[in-house]
Amino acid sequence: MSNIILTANNLNKTFGAVTAAVKINVEVEEGACIGLIGTNGAGKTTFVNMITGYLKPDTGSINFNGMDITLLPPRKITQLGICRSFQIPQLYNTMTTLENLEVSYGIIALQESKGALTTNTNAIIPSFGKSIRELALDSIAKYGLTDYQDQITKVLPGGVRKVLDIAMAMSTRPKILFLDEPTSGVSAEEKFDMMDMIMGVIRNSGTTVLFVEHDMEVVMRYAQRVLAFYEGAIIADNHPDIALKDERVLKFIVGHSQAQHVLSEKSDA
Amino acid sequence: MKLDKSLIYMIGFLVGILIASPWLPQWILFIITLAGANGLVVLGLMLFMRLGLVSFGQALFFCAGAYTTGMLCLLLKVTDLFVLLLASGIVAGFLAYLLGFLLAKYRAIFFGLLSLAFSMILYGVLVKSEKLGSTDGFTVSGLTIFGWTPETTQMKIVLYGITVLSVIVALLFVNMILKSPRGLLLTAIRDNEIRAEYMGASAKSTIHLIYIIAGVLSGVGGAIAAMVSGHIDPNMTFWTSSGEFVFIAILGGIGSVSAPFVGALIFGAIQTIAYGYSPNTWQMTIGICLIVVILLLPEGLWSLVEKMRKKSRV
Numbered sequence: 001m002s003n004i005i006l007t008a009n010n011l012n013k014t015f016g017a018v019t020a021a022v023k024i025n026v027e028v029e030e031g032a033c034i035g036l037i038g039t040n041g042a043g044k045t046t047f048v049n050m051i052t053g054y055l056k057p058d059t060g061s062i063n064f065n066g067m068d069i070t071l072l073p074p075r076k077i078t079q080l081g082i083c084r085s086f087q088i089p090q091l092y093n094t095m096t097t098l099e100n101l102e103v104s105y106g107i108i109a110l111q112e113s114k115g116a117l118t119t120n121t122n123a124i125i126p127s128f129g130k131s132i133r134e135l136a137l138d139s140i141a142k143y144g145l146t147d148y149q150d151q152i153t154k155v156l157p158g159g160v161r162k163v164l165d166i167a168m169a170m171s172t173r174p175k176i177l178f179l180d181e182p183t184s185g186v187s188a189e190e191k192f193d194m195m196d197m198i199m200g201v202i203r204n205s206g207t208t209v210l211f212v213e214h215d216m217e218v219v220m221r222y223a224q225r226v227l228a229f230y231e232g233a234i235i236a237d238n239h240p241d242i243a244l245k246d247e248r249v250l251k252f253i254v255g256h257s258q259a260q261h262v263l264s265e266k267s268d269a
Numbered sequence: 270m271k272l273d274k275s276l277i278y279m280i281g282f283l284v285g286i287l288i289a290s291p292w293l294p295q296w297i298l299f300i301i302t303l304a305g306a307n308g309l310v311v312l313g314l315m316l317f318m319r320l321g322l323v324s325f326g327q328a329l330f331f332c333a334g335a336y337t338t339g340m341l342c343l344l345l346k347v348t349d350l351f352v353l354l355l356a357s358g359i360v361a362g363f364l365a366y367l368l369g370f371l372l373a374k375y376r377a378i379f380f381g382l383l384s385l386a387f388s389m390i391l392y393g394v395l396v397k398s399e400k401l402g403s404t405d406g407f408t409v410s411g412l413t414i415f416g417w418t419p420e421t422t423q424m425k426i427v428l429y430g431i432t433v434l435s436v437i438v439a440l441l442f443v444n445m446i447l448k449s450p451r452g453l454l455l456t457a458i459r460d461n462e463i464r465a466e467y468m469g470a471s472a473k474s475t476i477h478l479i480y481i482i483a484g485v486l487s488g489v490g491g492a493i494a495a496m497v498s499g500h501i502d503p504n505m506t507f508w509t510s511s512g513e514f515v516f517i518a519i520l521g522g523i524g525s526v527s528a529p530f531v532g533a534l535i536f537g538a539i540q541t542i543a544y545g546y547s548p549n550t551w552q553m554t555i556g557i558c559l560i561v562v563i564l565l566l567p568e569g570l571w572s573l574v575e576k577m578r579k580k581s582r583v
Contacts, residue, residue, distance in 0.1 A: 052467070078469040090467070092460035095453075103457040106450025107470045120449050132450060172469060 002029035005208060006051070006082075006176055011060035013046055013232070020046040021057065022233040028176065033203070034210045035223030035240065038253055042229035044212045045087070048178045052084045053077040065175070079111065081175035087184060087212075089165035093154040097145055097164055100153055101136035104171040135171070142201060143167040158185040159194060166198055170205070177202060179211035183218055191215070195222060216244070216254060228253055275574065276444055279527040283433045290426045298429050300541055302497045304533040305432035307517060309439055309490035311529035313483025314518040316443065319452075320476060321459030322376065325511050326384030329391050330361040330484040332506030334491025336401070337361070339409045339501045348413045350431055354492050361488020362481050369480040373473045376462075388506045395503035406502025409495045425497075432493050436530065439486055444526045446482070455479070516555070520562055522569020531570055 006028035013021035020043050028034065036044045049055040051062055053074035061070045069077055092100050102121060109125045109132055121132045128135055140149050143163050148156055153164065162182060169177055182198065183191040199222050202209050210227075213219050219226060219240060226243035228236035230253065236246040243249055283305075290298055310331050317324050334357035341347040341356055368387055375383055396404055412424065419427050446452050454475060457465045462472045495501045504510065513536070521532020536555075543554035566572055 073466070075466045075469050075471055078467055084467065086464075090461055090464035092457045092464065094460055095456060099453060100457075103450070103453045103465070104468050106453050107465070107468050109450050110454070111469060120445075121453075168464075168468065 002031070004028065005030045005065055007063040008047075008051065009061045009063070011047070011050055011057040011062070013050060013055060013057050019232045021050065022231070024060070024232075024234060026227065026234065026237070028208060028210065030175075030208055031206060032208050032210075032225060033199070033223055034225045034227060035219040036210060036212045036227050036229065037214070037216070037219055037243075037249075038229030042253075043232040044229050045180060046232070047229070048084060048180060048210070048212060051077075052082060052178060078172055078174075081173075082178070083169040083172045083174035083176075084178035085162075085166045085169045085180060085182065087180040089161040091153040091156075091161060091164060091168075094152065096150050096152055097148045097156070098136055098140060098150060100164060100168060101139050101171060102132050104168045105132040105135045108172065139167050139171060144197060159187070159190050162186060163194060163198065170201065170207070173205070174207055176208045176210070179209065181212050181214065183213065183215055191218065192221070220244070273444070273525060273527075275525050275527045276440060279440065279530060280437055283436060287426075287430055287433050290429055295422070295425055296541075298425050299497065300537045301534065302425070302429045302432045303494060304530065304537040305429075305436045306490040306493035306497065307514065307536070308436060308530035308533035309493070310487040310514050311517045311521065311533055312439055312443055312526065313479075313486040314514055315521075315523045315526070315529050316446075316455065316479045316483055318518060318523045319447070319455040319459065320479060322476070323381050323515060324384040324483070325381040325508070325515065326386070326388035327483065327487050327514050328506045328508070328510035329384070329388035330365060330487035331491035331494070331510065331514075332388070332391060332395070332501075332503070333361045333364050334358065334488030335495035335501045335505050336395070336491075337488070338492040338495045339407060340401070342409050342411060343407060348411050349416075350412055350414045350427070350496065353412075353496070354431065354435065354489055357492035358485045358489045361491065362485035364488075365481045365484025366477075369477040369484075372480055373477040385508055385511060388511055389508060391506045392503050395506065402502065404503060406500060406504075408500050410499060412496055428493070428497050432497075435489055435493065439489070440526050440530075443482075443486075447526065451475070451478075516559055518569075519559065520569060522566075522571035524568065524571040524575055528569060528571035535570065 004027045008024050008026040011021050011024035024047060036047065038044050046055060050057050053072055053076070056071060061068055063069070064080060064082060067080065069080065092103060095103070105125065106121065109123060112126055124131055125135065140146055145160065145164060145167065148160055153161065156164065162185065166179060166182065183195060186194055195218060223240050226236065226238060226240045227234050228243055228246070228249045230248065235248045235252065236243045238246070244254060286293070286301055310327055314324060314327055337357040337360040338353045341353055347353065372380060372383055395401060401407060414427055454465065454470055458472045458475060465472055491505065494505070517532040517536045518529065520536055521528035539555065539558055540551065543551035547554065562569065
């Protein structure tokens with residue numbers, strides 16, 4: 001039986017008259033790859049924001065590895081092993097790609113040295129056995145960012161910004177990674193190459209991944225399980241093949257023709 | 270630790286002046302020593318600017334350092350320069366540590382104005398303190414170094430020497446911070462604080478730490494200013510003093526740890542010349558200079574050095 005590492009218990013969240021989360025109950029198994037689907041405003045990002053500490057649920061609790069993380073701030077949740085990427089990549093825009101990754105590993109170095117002022121970028125991070133610079137360069141090579149290494153991130157193409165955003169999140173070696181619309185803004189030709197590369201790295205590291213996605217082809221290709229959101233509630237929680245045949249998913253999220261197209265493409269493949 | 274050429278040049282310049290100090294006119298030594306004191310305060314401001322913050326109340330710690338020196342001399346008869354410098358740095362740093370719990374929660378204009386508010390509170394307290402000379406302040410005198418009381422001329426050289434020592438220690442320390450992951454984190458927090466938090470960093474504790482470091486630097490700067498001018502008064506924490514430090518920071522730029530000292534030296538020169546030619550309207554000259562710098566060199570005088578470096582590389 002799989003090990004449950006994350007549990008959301010009866011999460012509710014409202015913003016004034018808008019209901020963003022209704023009785024969300026989810027258990028996430030270690031090593032799972034879960035797609036979160038739903039129309040805009042269905043509550044997917046609210047769910048991600050509650051798990052990662054940006055929003056606090058009105059009621060309910062979140063347990064990670066047996067610890068209640070409901071009221072913890074984002075940085076504490078990251079330190080425990082849950083990290084995320086963003087729909088709009090959140091980078092340090094005046095810094096280069098290399099520096100963005102150096103900051104990421106630098107934060108880990110500061111945590112491991114308990115904030116010592118003498119830590120420098122050549123110092124070895126004990127838990128990695130490598131220096132900040134070496135780790136940043138390794139990441140750049142692993143995520144195919146070598147051509148952009150010394151460019152200021154403000155001017156990077158959209159797809160590259162997405163990859164860097166995810167590479168930064170992965171630098172924390174999370175146990176659970178949330179990806180918020182990883183293929184939005186990426187061209188149709190590039191999206192599968194990009195996702196293959198990213199998912200390859202993530203799966204090799206054994207990280208559990210939950211990704212918000214509107215593109216059903218991407219969901220079908222990578223997700224082992226789908227959580228379908230509608231008006232703040234989860235209306236389907238199942239294997240993608242079954243979830244995409246669910247009447248309510250067809251009615252409120254995907255539509256019959258798109259579901260048929262995606263399912264037939266999958267069976268052809 | 271990697272040292273920039275500019276840092277080595279700056280240290281070389283300061284030590285060179287120290288060697289030449291017995292032959293230099295005393296007014297030049299006075300200006301450079303005071304520039305060193307101001308530069309220490311601005312070095313702290315530079316760290317804030319790397320974080321995307323501007324403190325309009327850094328004179329609070331400058332004044333706290335100066336009054337610590339003055340009060341130790343006046344009330345406890347502690348006159349050793351090193352003890353006074355150390356005590357001033359510690360008192361200002363402790364004050365920054367306390368205020369930092371509140372200030373680190375605020376950003377943008379709120380951070381700037383809250384820091385200004387605290388400096389004006391100290392101003393109000395000092396103006397009402399008759400034992401400390403109220404608006405007139407009081408004199409700092411009888412300074413010694415390891416039990417030796419130098420003559421007036423010797424004292425100026427000794428004070429300059431101590432300033433050089435303090436500045437070199439501060440330059441190397443701040444350079445070490447900026448070259449460390451924490452230095453990168455300052456820029457990261459300025460660029461995207463939310464992302465830095467999502468990577469596991471605490472922006473609040475980083476700002477608090479920088480606030481303490483800037484407080485210590487300002488306190489030492491204030492102590493030097495008190496020793497050099499031999500007089501302290503509440504104007505040291507008045508908002509115009511904080512404004513001068515911000516002016517110097519803009520003038521010098523934040524591109525290097527040496528920039529605040531270049532800015533402070535040029536500010537000292539402009540102020541002296543402007544005051545010499547027009548004692549009643551020297552502030553107008555300073556204002557015009559500020560406009561020129563903002564229009565032509567928005568990243569400060571240090572951007573000229575960066576441009577020259579780029580040209581020489583090409």
